[in-house]
Amino acid sequence: MSDSTIVSVEGLQKSFRNGQVTISLFNGLSFNVREGDFVAVTGSSGTGKTTLMNIIAGLDMPGKGSVKVFGKELSSLGSRHLAAMRAHSMGLLFQTFGLVNDLTVKENIELTLYLSGKKKAVRERYVHELLQFFGIQDKAQLTPPSLSFGEAKKVGMARALASEPEILLLDEPTGNLDPPSVNVLLPILRGLRHIYGKTIIMTTNSLRAATIANRQVHLERPTIRTA
Amino acid sequence: MSLNRRLLKLFTRPQRHTLPCVFSATILTFIMMTTLLGLSDQAATKVLPTMISAAMSSIALNEVSLVLERRKRDVAVLLAVGIQKHLVGFMLAARAVLYSSLSCLLGAVSCYILLHLTMLGSAPTINLLLTLSILAVIAPSLVAGAYGALYSFRIDVTGVLRH
Numbered sequence: 243m244s245d246s247t248i249v250s251v252e253g254l255q256k257s258f259r260n261g262q263v264t265i266s267l268f269n270g271l272s273f274n275v276r277e278g279d280f281v282a283v284t285g286s287s288g289t290g291k292t293t294l295m296n297i298i299a300g301l302d303m304p305g306k307g308s309v310k311v312f313g314k315e316l317s318s319l320g321s322r323h324l325a326a327m328r329a330h331s332m333g334l335l336f337q338t339f340g341l342v343n344d345l346t347v348k349e350n351i352e353l354t355l356y357l358s359g360k361k362k363a364v365r366e367r368y369v370h371e372l373l374q375f376f377g378i379q380d381k382a383q384l385t386p387p388s389l390s391f392g393e394a395k396k397v398g399m400a401r402a403l404a405s406e407p408e409i410l411l412l413d414e415p416t417g418n419l420d421p422p423s424v425n426v427l428l429p430i431l432r433g434l435r436h437i438y439g440k441t442i443i444m445t446t447n448s449l450r451a452a453t454i455a456n457r458q459v460h461l462e463r464p465t466i467r468t469a
Numbered sequence: 470m471s472l473n474r475r476l477l478k479l480f481t482r483p484q485r486h487t488l489p490c491v492f493s494a495t496i497l498t499f500i501m502m503t504t505l506l507g508l509s510d511q512a513a514t515k516v517l518p519t520m521i522s523a524a525m526s527s528i529a530l531n532e533v534s535l536v537l538e539r540r541k542r543d544v545a546v547l548l549a550v551g552i553q554k555h556l557v558g559f560m561l562a563a564r565a566v567l568y569s570s571l572s573c574l575l576g577a578v579s580c581y582i583l584l585h586l587t588m589l590g591s592a593p594t595i596n597l598l599l600t601l602s603i604l605a606v607i608a609p610s611l612v613a614g615a616y617g618a619l620y621s622f623r624i625d626v627t628g629v630l631r632h
Contacts, residue, residue, distance in 0.1 A: 292631065322554075325551045325554070332551075336549070338630060353472075353547075354550055
């Protein structure tokens with residue numbers, strides 16, 4: 243593993259049991275993500291794209307194989323270390339946005355800034371910058387239920403960026419969006435890499451979104467065994 | 470506003486079920502105080518507060534479990550973005566302290582006013598009210614805090630966030 247490798251996945255497998263059926267995902271998947279890479283994880287529904295993101299984020303554990311993030315084997319880290327790693331080094335965008343409905347847009351974005359221990363003035367300035375970057379400054383005082391799908395995705399992405407993470411894990415950033423919203427989001431995703439120089443892993447079903455990444459990891463269909 | 474204060478504000482916000490829970494706990498505190506003042510049996514004076522504390526703990530547990538059921542998604546989001554699990558337990562303990570204290574205050578004030586005005590019994594001393602109030606706050610808070618901590622350690626974050 244070279245010094246600039248941020249994520250290293252080797253021989254990954256994950257199995258789920260559902261009654262008599264065992265579903266095995268990833269089939270020994272291996273790949274590395276280096277600093278500054280923009281990796282698109284593609285594959286049809288049910289191939290484990292979200293599960294892969296959860297494993298890299300330390301929210302789920304691999305069944306077999308090794309997943310190292312910043313050189314640390316995730317399965318050897320406790321929940322406290324994993325939480326600290328997510329808070330300080332990772333920005334996560336969930337497929338279902340993962341916004342807290344009782345907090346305003348501004349407060350949702352600030353959430354990860356608190357975790358990075360930034361002073362109030364810095365937090366205010368940074369949130370303002372992010373709101374402007376995503377073009378949602380007029381929504382700052384609204385709560386998530388009053389946002390459109392596309393706006394909620396932007397808020398999710400702004401929150402993911404807020405703690406200035408070393409790696410961004412974006413789960414279906416363009417999923418379920420109408421074409422005009424995708425047209426707005428794709429340049430933003432490009433900008434995240436080129437302006438902010440972020441390392442990005444993004445899952446997507448969209449070929450168009452995948453083309454903006456510099457590398458693609460394709461997930462095969464899971465193997466299903468009946469006991 | 471710090472992270473802890475922001476979370477505290479989020480987790481202590483009253484919900485629809487909070488008022489009936491506070492009302493029930495107030496009545497229990499009132500019963501505990503008025504009955505205890507009239508008791509002379511040593512055994513009964515020890516058993517009654519324990520029973521009422523257990524009942525108040527059940528109310529607090531019920532209140533907190535309803536909050537967690539409604540805030541399951543928020544808890545999952547907070548844990549996913551990197552908030553430490555024990556913080557959720559602390560916030561729920563703080564919620565139980567807040568609402569148990571409110572119930573105790575209302576119960577104690579009602580008891581004091583009733584006994585003082587009607588002269589049905591000797592008016593409780595401030596020390597006795599304080600002791601009973603502490604008893605009625607600590608037990609529910611410990612139970613609610615422990616339940617919250619346990620919940621945050623057992624919640625299936627990825628499962629909740631998927632839906």
